[in-house]
Amino acid sequence: MKTTILLLTLFISSFGFSQNDKxxxxxxxxxxxxxxxxxxxxxxxINYTSKYKYSMTNENGKFEYKYLNNKEDLKEKIEISALGYENYDTIIDLNKDNIxxxxxxxxTRFGLNRQKALEDIEQGEINILLSGGIAPVIYNGDKKFCKxxxxxxxEYGCEAISERSLIEYNKTVFEYLDAKFGKKWREEIRDDVSGL
Structure with a gap:
């Protein structure tokens, strides 16, 4: 009988604690x-600064993180970062909602996108962006092609640039070059250009 009461007490206690934890x-x-x-x-x-924890987004851009809130946690600072993008920081009130x-x-870093490419073209700055390494790579035919x-x-070298932004920017420039010169320039351009 004592064993049954002890087990029942432990069950009720653990049930109460689990409800409280939830x-x-x-x-x-x-x-x-x-x-x-x-x-x-x-x-x-995604960095949860007060907990020294982090998570990452999946292939659908989703993330989820759960932790137990104690009475000392009033706010949580979250820092979001991705290669080639500006960091985003926010502070969340933890006492507001459970979800x-x-x-x-x-x-994007440097504001590289279609709009930026159109602005550059309008100003007569026709740029083709390259994602490179520490030292710029220059091929023999580059000077002739540019002229x-x-x-x-x-070339941004070791600066972190979003591949998506490079492609979008370059595709806009490629549309301009197609309209002005036809498609023959595509046969002469270097092979490592993003977006071709």
């Missing part, structure tokens, strides 16, 4: 999007 569980979830094309952004990094949904659009088609190759 009510103190905070779920932070959301979707991160790219400013470039409005599509979800995979492998964005917090975030929908964040990350802006013939009145363009500049711009």
């Amino acid at each position: 009510s103190n569980t905070i779920t932070i979830k959301g979707i991160i999007f790219s400013e470039v094309d409005g599509k979800p952004l995979e492998n964005a990094y 917090i949904d975030l929908f964040v659009v990350l802006k 013939k088609y009145q363009v500049n190759f711009i």
Whole structure:
């Protein structure tokens, strides 16, 4: 009989604690999007600073993180970052809701997108962007190509640039070059240009 009462007491206690833990569980979830094309952004990094924890977005741009909130936790600072994008920071009130949904659009570094390409073209700056390494790579035919088609190759070197933004920018420039010179320039351009 004592064993039954002890087991029943332990069961009720653990049930009470689990109910209490459930009510103190905070779920932070959301979707991160790219400013470039409005599509979800995979492998964005979400840092929960007060907990020294982090998570990443999946292939659908989604993330979720759960932890127990204690009475000392009033706010949570979240830092979101992704390669080639500007960081996004926000502070969340943890005492407001048990489920917090975030929908964040990350802006690209250097503002590289279709609009920027159109502005550059209008100003007579016809640039083709390259994603490179530490030292710029220059091929023998680059100078001749640039002079013939009145363009500049711009290499960002080890600067982190979003591949999506490079492609969108370059595709806009390619449309301009197609309209002005036809498609023959495509046979002469270097092979490592993003977006071809």
